[in-house]
Amino acid sequence: MTDDDRPRGRALITLDRVEKRFGDVAALGGVSAEIMEGEFFSLLGPSGCGKTTLLRLIAGFDEPTGGAIAIDGQPMAGVPANLRPTNMVFQSYAIFPHLNVAQNVAYGLRRLRLGRAETARRVDEALGMVDLAGYGSRAAHALSGGQRQRVALARALIMRPRVLLLDEPLSALDKKLREQMQVELRRLQRAVGITFVLVTHDQEEALIMSDRIAVMFEGRIAQLASPETLYRRPVSRAVASFIGVMNFFDATVTGEAGGLIELDVAGLGRVAIPPEQAPGGVNGAAASVGIRPEMLTVLFSETDRAEHEVTGEVVEAVYYGDMTYYDLKLPGADRPATVSMRNTAGRRVLRPGDAARVGWGRESVILLAERGAGPAGR
């Protein structure tokens, strides 16, 4: 655990063993977490993992069937959505089609009875915040997908909520716009200082934007940590393969000596690692190790040296321009390992069938308690 993983400041949302059942199906099986004031928090997981269910429970659209949610110290049981200090950006954006942009943004201000001038001022301010100044009189249907998303954002932020909930807000946008909005959302969150809770299935999006990420599988949090810890120190095979690309090798725990765990890794050989590199703990001799593609190095020159070296054969080479991804067959390993190499000046690209020396260091290895048959995803 690094310092980034410890919650800092004051807990704004407290989830205490939150459960949600739909009939016989448990969508959430007892989730506990604290979301801190001012942080960008992501709920990350595949579809059906319960992340959207959890967001809707926080927003107040559904009531949990067990456990408790508190926001700012106030228990939320029985408090309807319209009385909670949360605002939501819906996946469909839910822009009111019968209202224009300014009326949409001003929708929630009616209850505050601010008067015409103050309402207009706040609407202009909110539209300016999302780069839509001057769009107030546009009809809702005359907006592009990216603009609708900004209107939804302005409509929620104008309420000055304690928490902004975002339900897959970028999934409907094309790739380029999505990448641009990821950066903008992050900038906006820092500027307004409001706690953001983002639901996403896109691990890259979560890594780019979040202070902390809760990875969810089957209604439970599998790991809650900073992006860096999630990537470098996943606690299980499931987390390791969901975040980025991970090579898995079968490994056997052979003993412990001098505070180090001794391993025999199929395809890589013997290595001893400190306990920090077994974030999920050790459980019996049968285990596996994970190693990221960029942690393996193809040693092109005779004189290149690494802490550990093995020689394998190129099965496949995929050329991406800036990078080349090699699938390498290592003797003793049951499946090829993926290695990513930057195509620096003068560096050649190997072809299938070529022999390759692969170097790696012991810090790049993660020990995972389970073995599995799943291939490494790219």
Place this chain on the structure above:
Amino acid sequence: MSAPRHRGWFRGYAIGYLVFLYAPVVLLPVFAFNDSAIIAFPLTGFTTAHFGQLWAAEAMHGALVSSLKVAVAAAAISTVLGICAARASARYEFPGRRPIIGFIMLPLVLPEIIVAVALLVVLVQLGFSLSLWTVVLGHVLVCTPFSIAILSSAFLNLDRSLEEASQDLGEGRAMTFLRVTLPLVAPGIVASLLIGFTISLDEFIIAFFLTGTEPTLPVYIWSQLRFTAKLPGVMALGCLMLIASLALLGAAEYFRRRAQRQTGETGGYL
């Protein structure tokens, strides 16, 4: 090749069908302006006298006013009932939802004469005296299924997250319904009102059985048909009703298109 001959047959069929459908309607204005008491060719001359008679016919005016009252009341009541039923069936799951909706929709296919006789028997047994209100009651029964059918599609097309967004922005259920739900299903409501109004206006059987001393327009027209001399007057009346329904339809279409332009959504309810 037989294609051209086929095309000829289809064209002939289509024209024959349209003639069958609209020729009687076209004859209405022709005889309404014909200067003769007998409905027959050849035409004898142009006159607007039949319209003058209508203007003077006090009983017809009474019947028209009765019909309008009944139609407005029936359309309004069946639309309100339709909003409640359509909203419930589109939003909530409750035990017996399908059978309940099924029974409400049943009058669509029940023979009207059975509904009319049954209603008459029950109302008389319960000691109600026949009046325009009993006609309204019967018409509500017939119009409500149409209202539900129209409004169900309006409510089903309504994205649920719009109502959630309104609640999320601080509005309670009542204000959400007023500020979001109602405006968005408004085209459906207008369509339901117009359909209910039209159905009630020209409904005859139920009105005939349940009307008291004040006849509705269709009942009045039927009573006039027994006198040949009154026939051209009926033609003139029919002519005016035709113009009125076309105007009504035009208005409905105008509102539907305007709503469509506002929301940018396609597909309508009429």
